[in-house]
Amino acid sequence: MxxxxxxxxxxxxxxxxxxxxxxxxxxxxxxxxxxxxxxxxxxxxxxxxxxxxxxxxxxxxxxxxxxxxxxxxxYPPSTPPPQTKGAVVIGALEGDVHDLGKNIFKMVLTAKGYRVVDRGKDCPVERLIDTAEQEAALAIGISGLITTVIPQVLQIKDKLVARGLGHIKVIAGGAALKQTLAQRLKVDFVAQNAFDGLHYLDQMRG
Ligand code: B12
Missing domain, CATH: 1.10.1240 (Methyltransferase, Methionine Synthase (B12-binding Domains); Chain A, domain 1)
Structure with a gap:
């Protein structure tokens, strides 16, 4: 089947x-x-x-x-469970219009009780950070399918720290990012798939 x-x-x-x-x-x-x-x-x-x-x-x-x-x-859109686990901001960075994987991650998180704030595709780093601040997010999830977004990924953590938001975790996923180590991408975690990202968040919440 x-x-x-x-x-x-x-x-x-x-x-x-x-x-x-x-x-x-x-x-x-x-x-x-x-x-x-x-x-x-x-x-x-x-x-x-x-x-x-x-x-x-x-x-x-x-x-x-x-x-x-x-x-x-x-994941039928009509039946989301209560959003009790905190907010996660997600998006694909400027120049990247792929969004299938990001949307899957969103559905998986929503089904598990996270409040997902989706900033869509082709989204500037600053917009993701602003949203994460406004929403008091636990994490920012970046979906990267084309390698040209990597320079933007490298900036996120430093920009968060500079704004006093270093506690917000950065998770990367998608074909262009998942082969690279978290340390190299300057993020907290690199997910091999959407469920991997979910487990990281669940563990982080303790
Ligand atoms: C579908 C597709 C498209 C579609 C996108 C439709 C859409 N709405 O998303 C369209 C036709 C629009 C497209 C366009 C282009 N594409 Co394209 N595309 C693909 C393709 C074939 C599949 C991507 C996909 O959807 N995979 C399925 C999803 C489910 O997988 P995923 O994204 O990896 O997501 C999973 C996990 O990674 C994870 N995940 C994803 N994100 C995140 C984020 C977090 C935080 C977490 C935790 C998890 C997570 O969750 C998902 C489920 O587990 C890939 C090939 C590939 N190997 O990826 C090329 C590919 C990404 N595209 C590519 C290119 C070059 C382009 C174009 C530039 C082509 C062109 N010449 O015009 C354009 C424009 C791109 C742009 N500016 O962004 C290249 C990128 C090369 C590179 N190294 O940079 C690829 C790799 C193809 C190739 N081999 O050349 N593309």
Missing amino acids: MDLLIKALLDGDQAQAIIQASKLREAGVGRRQIITDGVEAAMAQLDAKCTVEQFNLLEIMLCGRAATGVMKVL
């Missing part, structure tokens, strides 16, 4: 992807497995197909739309 979900995602067939994801849920397959073995696996295959010469934007957009549909099956 997971294969059928992957195929539907790669075909950019949102209706079929939703059907397959619903079937998997009915068969008792967990959300985490559907995301890791389904959504992420499909995107990895898409990446392999998209060499620089054949970067088909429409194909990728349809695939992304189908993935968004699947996420709505996994």
Whole structure:
């Protein structure tokens, strides 16, 4: 069944992807497995197909739309649990318009009781910091899919410290950041996936 979900995602067939994801849920397959073995696996295959010469934007957009549909099956927007665990500000930095992974992280955190303040994509560092201050956030979560955002990532912690906000944790995730050590990126934690980020936050709260 997971294969059928992957195929539907790669075909950019949102209706079929939703059907397959619903079937998997009915068969008792967990959300985490559907995301890791389904959504992420499909995107990895898409990446392999998209060499620089054949970067088909429409194909990728349809695939992304189908993935968004699947996420709505996994985390229906109408039923968020009480937000008791504190605020987390998330965003993709200036120049980065990828937001599928960020949206997954948002849904995972929201489902687990965090209040997520989403600053969207193409967001300046200052805006994330301002929001984190206003919201008395526990953490800022940065999603980085293109390597050109790394210089911005390197600035965040120093800017927080300069504003007396050094207690706010910085978590990085996404394909362009996850291979790099936290120390190198000057962040508190680098997450390999959305659940990894969730566990870090849960542990940090103690
Ligand atoms: C889909 C996609 C697009 C879509 C984005 C749609 C959207 N709304 O997001 C579109 C078509 C718009 C797009 C455009 C471009 N893209 Co693109 N894209 C991809 C692709 C194929 C998949 C990304 C994706 O959605 N993955 C699925 C999600 C679920 O995975 P994820 O983001 O990693 O998220 C998971 C975890 O990492 C984690 N996570 C993510 N963020 C965070 C944050 C925190 C805090 C935490 C805890 C966890 C977490 O949670 C998720 C679930 O576990 C990647 C290939 C790849 N290897 O990533 C290329 C890729 C990222 N794109 C690339 C490029 C170059 C571009 C373009 C510049 C192409 C062009 N020539 O026009 C443009 C414009 C980019 C820009 N300015 O931002 C390159 C980047 C290369 C680089 N090293 O910088 C890649 C790697 C493709 C490649 N191999 O060349 N792209």
